[in-house]
Amino acid sequence: MDVDVRSLFLSREGRINRAKFWVGAACFIVVWILVDAIFGSSIFGRIVKFLLAIGVAYPAYAVAAKRFQDRDKPGETALFGLVPVLAAIALHCFGLTGDPTGSNAIGWICRLIYLGVGLWFAIELGMLKGTPGPNHFGGDPLAAVR
Numbered sequence: 001m002d003v004d005v006r007s008l009f010l011s012r013e014g015r016i017n018r019a020k021f022w023v024g025a026a027c028f029i030v031v032w033i034l035v036d037a038i039f040g041s042s043i044f045g046r047i048v049k050f051l052l053a054i055g056v057a058y059p060a061y062a063v064a065a066k067r068f069q070d071r072d073k074p075g076e077t078a079l080f081g082l083v084p085v086l087a088a089i090a091l092h093c094f095g096l097t098g099d100p101t102g103s104n105a106i107g108w109i110c111r112l113i114y115l116g117v118g119l120w121f122a123i124e125l126g127m128l129k130g131t132p133g134p135n136h137f138g139g140d141p142l143a144a145v146r
Contacts (some may be wrong), residue, residue, distance in 0.1 A: 009059035014138040015070035024063035050093035068132030069137035081117040086115045
């Protein structure tokens, strides 16, 4: 599998297959885990996580948009999941979701957002096949693999 990193993370054009989606998702997850392990939940750590979330917002959108387009849906569909997740991350980073001993109501709502969007993206983008053959977003990304 040949992954063009620049195209994967910076372009919203075209389609990607499930394997490339998982490569992109794995990159985001690994970076988030590393930042959390290094900086923890201190105030500085929360600021770093917020800045990281802002920094990866467009690359995450680009990856998800291309995958939605492979499923013959507009790339903007990704915003229905990514905007609430970004808002939940911001609430958490600003300390509005509870304290280290437990979550408040906002914290539980944020957890439901993470769970719902995570399941939706994992199933729709990571497990379900794309449109076979070309669609109006481009050619079949698996055509080159076969």
